[in-house]
Each structure stands twice: as C-alpha cells, then as structure tokens.
Amino acid sequence: MLFSAKAIEAQSNLRNEKLAHMLDFLNNTQGKVVKIEELIFTTLINTLSNILFRKDFLDLNDDKTAHRLKFGLLKILENSVTPNVSDFFPIIGGLDLQGLRKDSLNHLDELSSFSEAIVKERRAQMAKKVVVADHEKDFLDRLLENKFTTAQINILVLELFIAGTDTVVTTIEWAMAELLKNKEIRCIVQGELTRELKSNDVKKSDLSKLTYLNACIKETLRLHPVVPVLIPRRAIEACEILNYTIPQNAQVWVNVWAISHDPKVWEDPNTFKPERFIGSNIDFTGHDYEFIPFGGGRRMCPGLPSGVMSLQTMLASLILGYDWSLPNGEDPTKLDMTEKFGVTLQKEKPLKLIFNRRQ
Numbered sequence: 001m002l003f004s005a006k007a008i009e010a011q012s013n014l015r016n017e018k019l020a021h022m023l024d025f026l027n028n029t030q031g032k033v034v035k036i037e038e039l040i041f042t043t044l045i046n047t048l049s050n051i052l053f054r055k056d057f058l059d060l061n062d063d064k065t066a067h068r069l070k071f072g073l074l075k076i077l078e079n080s081v082t083p084n085v086s087d088f089f090p091i092i093g094g095l096d097l098q099g100l101r102k103d104s105l106n107h108l109d110e111l112s113s114f115s116e117a118i119v120k121e122r123r124a125q126m127a128k129k130v131v132v133a134d135h136e137k138d139f140l141d142r143l144l145e146n147k148f149t150t151a152q153i154n155i156l157v158l159e160l161f162i163a164g165t166d167t168v169v170t171t172i173e174w175a176m177a178e179l180l181k182n183k184e185i186r187c188i189v190q191g192e193l194t195r196e197l198k199s200n201d202v203k204k205s206d207l208s209k210l211t212y213l214n215a216c217i218k219e220t221l222r223l224h225p226v227v228p229v230l231i232p233r234r235a236i237e238a239c240e241i242l243n244y245t246i247p248q249n250a251q252v253w254v255n256v257w258a259i260s261h262d263p264k265v266w267e268d269p270n271t272f273k274p275e276r277f278i279g280s281n282i283d284f285t286g287h288d289y290e291f292i293p294f295g296g297g298r299r300m301c302p303g304l305p306s307g308v309m310s311l312q313t314m315l316a317s318l319i320l321g322y323d324w325s326l327p328n329g330e331d332p333t334k335l336d337m338t339e340k341f342g343v344t345l346q347k348e349k350p351l352k353l354i355f356n357r358r359q
C-alpha cells in the first residue's frame with residue numbers, strides 16, 4: 001500500500017505539493033544561507049507525514065524542531081547498532097547497562113508526541129462511526145481498520161522515518177556537493193533539464209528522459225553509498241564462496257562501499273564521472289552485484305521507487321531553478337568532501353548554500 005507502483009502514483013500530487021512548498025521557501029530566502037540537510041529533511045518528513053496522517057509534522061521556518069527530530073531518529077538508529085553487552089550475556093539483558101534502551105525509548109516518546117494526538121482523534125472518529133470516503137483514507141485509517149495498536153503504529157512510523165529520510169537527504173547532499181565541485185558536469189545537467197523539461201514543473205513522465213541527471217544520481221550512489229554496509233545476513237547453511245567457507249549461522253556483512261570503489265571493477269573509482277553510466281545497462285535494482293546501493297535479495301530496500309523519485313524531482317528542481325554558491329565566497333573546487341562513516345555515510349561538514357533564482 002505504501003510502496004507499490006499504484007501507491008507511488010497516488011502519492012504524486014502530495015509529493016509535488018511539498019516540493020512546491022520547499023521551492024517557495026527558497027524563493028523567499030534568496031541571498032540567505034540554507035542548510036541543505038534541514039531543508040530536504042523537513043520536506044521529506046512532511047511528505048511522509050501527509051501520506052501517513054494527512055498532516056505536516058514540521059515547518060520549514062522552524063529549523064530547531066527539524067534538528068531535534070533528525071537528531072532523535074539518528075540516535076535511535078545508532079543505538080540499535082551499538083554493540084550491547086546484553087547481547088553477549090543474556091542473563092544481564094534486563095539491566096540495560098549502557099542505557100541504550102532508555103535513550104532510544106526517550107527519543108521514541110518524543111517522536112510519538114507528533115502522532116499521538118492524531119491517532120487518538122482518529123480512534124475517536126472511528127468510534128463515532130464518522131464516514132470517510134475510501135479514496136480519502138490515508139495510511140493511518142488503514143492501520144486502524146486492521147486493528148494496529150498505538151505502539152505498533154509508532155514503531156512503523158519510526159522505521160519509515162528512519163529509513164526514508166536520512167538516506168535521501170544524505171544522497172541529495174552528496175549529489176549537490178559533487179555538482180558544485182564539478183561545474184562542467186552541472187552545466188551539462190542544466191542543459192539537459194532546459195532541453196527536456198517544458199517548464200520548471202518536473203513531471204513524473206519527464207524523469208526517464210533525463211539520462212544525464214539519472215547518471216549523476218547513480219554516480220553519487222556509487223561514490224557515496226549512503227548505506228555503506230548492508231543489513232547483516234545470517235548464513236542459514238554452510239556454503240563456499242570464492243574458496244572461502246562460510247559456516248552455518250555466520251553473520252555476513254556486505255561492504256557496499258568497498259564494492260563500489262573496487263578498482264578491479266571501476267576505472268578511476270574515486271572520481272565523480274557520471275559518463276560511466278551513459279550507454280551502460282548497470283542499474284541499482286539488485287541484479288548487478290558491483291552496484292548495490294539499495295541492497296539486494298529479499299531484504300532489498302522496499303523504498304527504492306519512492307526514494308529515486310524524490311532524488312530525481314528534488315535535484316532537477318534545484319538545479320534547473322537556482323544558481324548555487326557557497327557562503328563567504330568560498331571556492332567550490334575546494335569543497336571539503338570528507339566522509340563520516342556510520343550506519344549511514346554522512347558528509348562530515350554539512351553542506352550550506354545560497355540559492356539565487358535562475359532567469
């Protein structure tokens with residue numbers, strides 16, 4: 001219901017509406033410094049919160065709340081992968097010696113405060129048998145009809161917010177940083193967008209025509225794979241791979257970052273070269289194992305179509321509509337591209353830009 005082609009189609013008006021809010025906000029902040037991660041994060045959270053609850057959770061003018069929510073989501077994610085002594089000594093499992101559970105529950109409480117009142121109100125409406133037309137029902141209506149508890153709804157929203165925001169935000173930040181650093185490549189994308197799009201309004205039907213933009217997105221996901229190591233797998237039986245024996249029950253970690261920087265597979269692997277994807281059939285759908293930024297197999301990212309559409313529409317609108325510059329006249333060719341490794345591959349120094357509308 002959230003990820004099917006039909007659902008993505010049905011969500012397109014909502015996406016366009018939230019994108020338009022973001023562009024309006026940028027038009028009113030001309031000349032001011034904008035922190036990209038907060039701009040994109042707020043837009044994505046509001047897109048998701050409208051799909052789920054028909055309501056904006058954040059305000060583009062309130063960067064403090066956006067920052068708090070983003071920080072809370074990241075902390076929960078980090079806590080979930082921090083080695084926990086209780087996993088090695090189950091007998092002390094109840095003690096939460098590192099305080100990881102307590103910290104995560106505090107952040108979850110804060111996140112739940114955004115949705116709790118809506119869930120309560122909607123339950124009350126259902127109890128009063130208020131009729132909502134089928135086509136107006138949102139995801140929450142469906143969850144309540146299927147008897148989901150409030151705790152289950154909170155966890156589901158949390159998972160979607162964690163998986164569906166930071167991944168897209170970080171990829172857009174890396175793509176913009178690369179395009180800022182590589183002016184010629186940015187000019188080629190601008191040329192393609194000007195040629196292929198009839199107006200500044202980016203339509204879903206235009207997206208497949210944007211060959212060079214799509215190559216830039218792939219190259220960003222190759223050079224800066226936002227999930228550098230996939231969700232760990234367990235070998236359900238012993239097997240041999242390339243003369244290595246993987247014992248039964250071994251945990252298997254797939255290092256996407258190393259695969260997509262492998263000089264045996266990628267020529268000049270550390271350079272941003274979208275051309276390598278032009279005329280190539282390599283795609284990120286999980287079948288080309290040298291390029292798996294969305295993972296592969298049964299646990300592959302279910303949000304791929306939605307994530308890719310957000311990357312395409314947001315980047316196209318920002319590239320076509322605005323000239324970008326760094327604060328204090330900094331030289332874009334010297335932009336710091338240091339990567340910060342964690343569960344996601346962040347840009348160590350967040351990207352801040354000044355936007356000026358292109359004529």
Ligand code: HEM
Binds near residue numbers: 302306308311
């Ligand atoms: C640039 C965008 C994105 C990238 C690069 C990305 C990447 C990934 C990766 C690598 C995984 C792990 C797959 C594996 O281990 O095989 C994953 C899992 C997941 N992603 Fe995404 N993702 C993106 C956007 C999204 C969006 C927009 C959503 C939802 C709205 C989403 C929802 C999920 C969920 C729910 C999982 C967990 C699936 C499971 O546990 O089985 N992702 N993603």
